[in-house]
Amino acid sequence: MPSTASTARIAVLLFIGALPAIAADRPAVLPDTMAQRVIACTSCHAKDQGTDAFFPRISGKPAGYLYNQLINFREGRRQYPLMTYMVDYLPDAYLREIAEHFAAQHLPAPPIQPTAVSQAVLERGRQLVLQGDSAIKVPACIACHGEKLTGVAPAIPGLAGLPRDYVNAQFGAWRNKARRAHAPDCMADIANRLSLADVAAISSWLGARPLPADPAPAVAIARPLPIPCGSTPD
Numbered sequence: 001m002p003s004t005a006s007t008a009r010i011a012v013l014l015f016i017g018a019l020p021a022i023a024a025d026r027p028a029v030l031p032d033t034m035a036q037r038v039i040a041c042t043s044c045h046a047k048d049q050g051t052d053a054f055f056p057r058i059s060g061k062p063a064g065y066l067y068n069q070l071i072n073f074r075e076g077r078r079q080y081p082l083m084t085y086m087v088d089y090l091p092d093a094y095l096r097e098i099a100e101h102f103a104a105q106h107l108p109a110p111p112i113q114p115t116a117v118s119q120a121v122l123e124r125g126r127q128l129v130l131q132g133d134s135a136i137k138v139p140a141c142i143a144c145h146g147e148k149l150t151g152v153a154p155a156i157p158g159l160a161g162l163p164r165d166y167v168n169a170q171f172g173a174w175r176n177k178a179r180r181a182h183a184p185d186c187m188a189d190i191a192n193r194l195s196l197a198d199v200a201a202i203s204s205w206l207g208a209r210p211l212p213a214d215p216a217p218a219v220a221i222a223r224p225l226p227i228p229c230g231s232t233p234d
Contacts, residue, residue, distance in 0.1 A: 034097065034101045035101075038098060038101060040086060041058075041086075041098070041102070045058045045059075045102075046059070046107060054166070054169075056162055057107065057110065058102050059102055059105035059106055060102075060103065060105060060107075060150075060158070060215050060216065061102065061151060061157050061158055061217070062103060062154050062156065062158075063096070063103035063154060064153070064154030064155030064232075065151065065156060066102055066103060067099035068155060068182075068231055070095040070098065070099060071092070071095060072180070072181060073087050074087045074088060074095070077179070077181060078173075078178070078180070079173070079178040079179070106215065109210065109211035109215070110161050112207075112209070113164055113207040113208060114208075115204050115207060115208050117200070117204045121197075121200065121204055122204060122208065124198065124201040125202045125203075125204055125205025125206070128140070128141065128194075128198060128201060128205075129141040129142065129149070129159075129202060129206065132226075133198075136193050137193055138190055138193050138194060139190075139226035139227055141159060143221075143222075143225070143226045144186075144221070144227075145157070145159050146158070146221060147218070149212075150212060150214075150216060150217050151217040151218070152217055152220065153217045153218070153219055154232075155231055156217075156232055158215070158217060159206055160206070160209060160211050160212060161211040161215070162207075163207060164203045164204060164206070164207030167206055167207070168199060168203045171191045171194070171199045171202075171203075174191035174192075175188075175191045175192055181229075181230060182231050183230045184230050185230060186225075186227045186229035186230070186231075189227065190227070
């Protein structure tokens with residue numbers, strides 16, 4: 001059996017031998033386009049059409065929302081080392097360009113996620129998303145995120161098409177203060193009013209819903225919002 005050092009040398013020689021073929025497949029000069037510049041972004045966020053629990057669907061989301069999140073990562077209000085590393089030294093104007101680029105993209109709809117939860121859990125999720133719960137001072141999700149749950153321009157994100165595990169993780173991040181936004185941080189307040197069972201109900205109901213045929217964000221919503229929100233003030 002060859003030693004570890006011998007195996008490593010063989011791997012290096014094979015890689016060097018493959019370099020001419022790799023180089024032949026690449027253009028001499030890469031195009032200076034936004035699509036080329038954000039390949040590092042699409043390598044995660046375009047993967048599996050947005051079904052990954054860690055890398056959410058960002059195509060078609062309102063540009064103002066995407067811009068706010070890039071700023072939040074850069075300024076430490078959201079915690080994810082890879083994102084922080086990527087945006088740490090980028091100026092506001094360039095972050096806005098990136099946001100506008102992805103806001104104009106429309107990837108195919110992700111598949112509906114199967115769920116094994118009970119009908120009672122799904123009904124509780126439907127109630128919270130469509131009606132809210134005045135007893136715990138939680139407004140309906142559609143009151144802010146739009147009747148189709150596709151978000152509202154310029155800065156309210158859509159919830160349709162997000163995977164169940166991602167929704168759960170974001171509620172956990174708000175509760176643990178790993179994710180924050182401009183004060184008043186409306187989603188942090190809501191996350192702390194919901195029980196863990198309620199969070200699971202919301203994420204299960206959303207994960208089982210198909211993305212609407214027209215996934216574009218709404219252009220307006222009734223104001224004032226049911227809860228003060230620093231990211232999209234009235």
